[in-house]
Structures are given as C-alpha cells and as structure tokens.
Amino acid sequence: MVSALENGTVLDHIPAGNVFKVLEILGLMGEKNRITIGINLDSKYLGKKGIIKIEDKFFRDDELNKLAIIAPKATVNIIRDFRVVEKKKLTMPEEIEGIARCMNPKCITNHQPVKTRFKTIDNGNEISLLCHYCEKITDVKGLY
Amino acid sequence: MKKSLISIRDFSKEEILHVLEVAKEFEKNRVQNILEGKVIACIFFEPSTRTRLSFETAVNRLGAKVIGFSDATNTSVSKGETLKDTIKMVSNYVDMIIMRHPLEGSSRYASEVASVPVVNAGDGANQHPSQTLLDLYSIMQTQGHLDGLTINMVGDLKYGRTTHSLLQAMSHFSPNFIFTAPDELKMPVEYKDFLKEKGIPYKETLSLEEHLNDCDILYMTRVQQERFTDPMEYERVKDVYRLEASMLSGVKPNMKVLHPLPRVNEIDQDVDETPYAYYFKQAENGLYVRMSIIAYLLGYR
Numbered sequence: 001m002v003s004a005l006e007n008g009t010v011l012d013h014i015p016a017g018n019v020f021k022v023l024e025i026l027g028l029m030g031e032k033n034r035i036t037i038g039i040n041l042d043s044k045y046l047g048k049k050g051i052i053k054i055e056d057k058f059f060r061d062d063e064l065n066k067l068a069i070i071a072p073k074a075t076v077n078i079i080r081d082f083r084v085v086e087k088k089k090l091t092m093p094e095e096i097e098g099i100a101r102c103m104n105p106k107c108i109t110n111h112q113p114v115k116t117r118f119k120t121i122d123n124g125n126e127i128s129l130l131c132h133y134c135e136k137i138t139d140v141k142g143l144y
Numbered sequence: 145m146k147k148s149l150i151s152i153r154d155f156s157k158e159e160i161l162h163v164l165e166v167a168k169e170f171e172k173n174r175v176q177n178i179l180e181g182k183v184i185a186c187i188f189f190e191p192s193t194r195t196r197l198s199f200e201t202a203v204n205r206l207g208a209k210v211i212g213f214s215d216a217t218n219t220s221v222s223k224g225e226t227l228k229d230t231i232k233m234v235s236n237y238v239d240m241i242i243m244r245h246p247l248e249g250s251s252r253y254a255s256e257v258a259s260v261p262v263v264n265a266g267d268g269a270n271q272h273p274s275q276t277l278l279d280l281y282s283i284m285q286t287q288g289h290l291d292g293l294t295i296n297m298v299g300d301l302k303y304g305r306t307t308h309s310l311l312q313a314m315s316h317f318s319p320n321f322i323f324t325a326p327d328e329l330k331m332p333v334e335y336k337d338f339l340k341e342k343g344i345p346y347k348e349t350l351s352l353e354e355h356l357n358d359c360d361i362l363y364m365t366r367v368q369q370e371r372f373t374d375p376m377e378y379e380r381v382k383d384v385y386r387l388e389a390s391m392l393s394g395v396k397p398n399m400k401v402l403h404p405l406p407r408v409n410e411i412d413q414d415v416d417e418t419p420y421a422y423y424f425k426q427a428e429n430g431l432y433v434r435m436s437i438i439a440y441l442l443g444y445r
Binding site: 102104106107108109111112113114131132133134135136137 | 151226227228245246247248249250252253267268269270271334
C-alpha cells in the first residue's frame, strides 16, 4: 500500500529509463527503509518520467548532484511532517568519480581496478565526460 | 611536492621553454653527473627502441643508475600483478619511474599511486610528452624560435598521438597549421574545436603537394598499423603519401622535415641527402630533452 511520505526525500522528474540507475548511484539497492518508485508516469517535460520516494532518508548535496549526469532535470523534495520543507534542483558537479564507465576500450579503468574519474563538459545541450586518465571523451548516452 | 610529466598539458608555456633551454645546455655538454647516487626505473610494458634507449642513455649520462625491464613477460605482471602493486613496489626502490604501457591513462594512474615522480614514455595512443618536447626543441633549433610558424602535419592525424600533443604544445606560440591527411585519417574534431576556441588558423588538404612550399615545418608521420582495428582501412591508406627529394624544389629555404620515426615508406631515402631532412638530428635531440626533463622533475635544473 502506498501512503503519503511523512519524512524523507522525493526525487521527481527522473527520465523513466534511469530510475534503477538512480537507486544504484545513491546506494539504495540494499536499502531497508521503505522506497516507493513510479516508472512511466506521464510528464509534461519528459513525456514519461520516473519518481522515487525514500522514507526517512536525507542526502547530502554532493550525493544528489552525482545524479545530474543521468537525470539533469530531476527535482528533489525534502519532506518533514508530510510537508515539503525544501525543494531543490541538481547542479552538475565539475568532476564525477566512480559512476560512469569510460567508453575507450583501451582505457586503464576498463582493465584494472581503478575508480573512474571524469571532468564534466556541458556544451549547453549535452553533457559529455572527459576521462581524467585516458583523456578521451565519453558521451553520457549509453553510459552504463 | 613531487612533479610528474604525464601529458604535455601538465607543463605551462614557461615550463616548456625552461626545459628546452636546459636541453641546450645538455647538448653542449652531455656528460654531467648531477644525479650521481640516484636510481631510476625504466619500466616498459610494451616494446620500444628509440624511446627506451634514449631515456636509459639520458639517465646514464646524468650519472644515475637504471633498473627496469623492457618486456613485461618476465615479471610479476605475467602472474597477474596489478599495475598499482607493481608501481607501489618499484617506487619504494627508486627516485623516479619512467614508464611505457599499452593502456591509455596508465601513466596518470601510476603517478597517483607512486611516491616518486613518473615520466610517461607513452601510454597507448594517448600521450608521449617527451616526444613532443623533443619536437619543439627541433623546431626551435631549426627556426631559431617557436612563434608564428606554419606547421604542415602529414599522414595519420587521427590516431597519431604525436601530432595531437604537438598541436596542443604549439598552441602557446601562435602557429598556423596545415593538416594533410586522407579522409579516413583526418584530424579529430575535438582538436579542431580546440584550435577554433584559441583562434588558431588551420587548413585541411588531401594533397601533399598543395602546401609543401608554404610551410616552415613539414611534420611527417607513419600510418601505424598497430592503431587500426580494421585491417582493410589500414591497407587503403598505408601508402597514401610519399615524400621524395624531387618534390622539394620550391620549398622555403628554412623548411625542415621532421618525423618521429620509425619511418616506413612515407619519406624516400633520397630526402635524407637534402638540406631539409632533420629527422635523424631530431631523434638525437631526444637525448638532450630527456636529460632535461629528468633533471627538471628531480629539482636539479
């Protein structure tokens, strides 16, 4: 049964296909608290969107901003006592670590246990990632 | 603070010029035991002759000792040791690590794991900064300066790391570029975008003849078979350009032909006898420039 959230975080306007990636990036795959997810909900902006409600969990901005590469238009609502006490948008971090994979098959990060690290490049329309190691560009499309 | 040289972008314009100045000093006097008592590791996970021998010669001429390997098959790497562990172990023994590795980004990673400076002697198709510095040294030596020159890059401009790094390094010195390449091997868009952003002019052509007479430096490259994933593509383009002495009748008197070597068919041997050939001297310059890089990173120059 889905009930209203008393305390917790609501992530809205996630591209429908990226809901599970969001859970993964936030480290919620083994989470014990109640999580409600909606996928393929109608959205004016995205066509189909996803939404995630997590009970009794609050995130630091740097944790949330990691989502900016796969859900740049996501909004974050902080709920306390059934009320939205804060609403925020994500900011693209200058660097991201340990999330995306480098698309260069000869990059060291695809062969050895090295945490990936990228500079984010925003050309206005699209985000791309410059690998800190092999210096090649990875498109955000088809990241995982 | 330890300083490594992984990508030519790690050096500012001032540092580039400093290293070139110091290289001049080593060219005048190539035996200087300033690193006596030091040990430097040359670890080559991939074959190389010129680069490895010139680095090892540079270390010896500076009075330091060399340890290392030129083939990873006889090392713990063949037992599955990670690069991290190899580097951690080696950096406990030595004062500097010079490394070549087939994977791109391996040297950057090594520099983060090592407790001593790392010099990248080539990481796959990515960077080879000592080559770039010796190219700059050769350009400066033949032209007297680096500013406002017209550089014609010929051959594999798509996979050739030397042309990409040279382009980045020369961007400090208001150059003009000509890119001579077949359609399959054109200069990648990201480098052209970089030039546009910096307001540096370039022209592209398919014809080697077209811009021979208006360049100061003709930078020839080999089409490297090992960089191709499609053997048919390699066959189509491998012999696309061939420079011969007879083509050089109208060139500028100061024009020099550079090539990172090894060459295959792209420069005929009859060019060697012309006053424009500079590639063997360029290779020799590698020694002085590598001595300079080592001395600078270890804080001796």
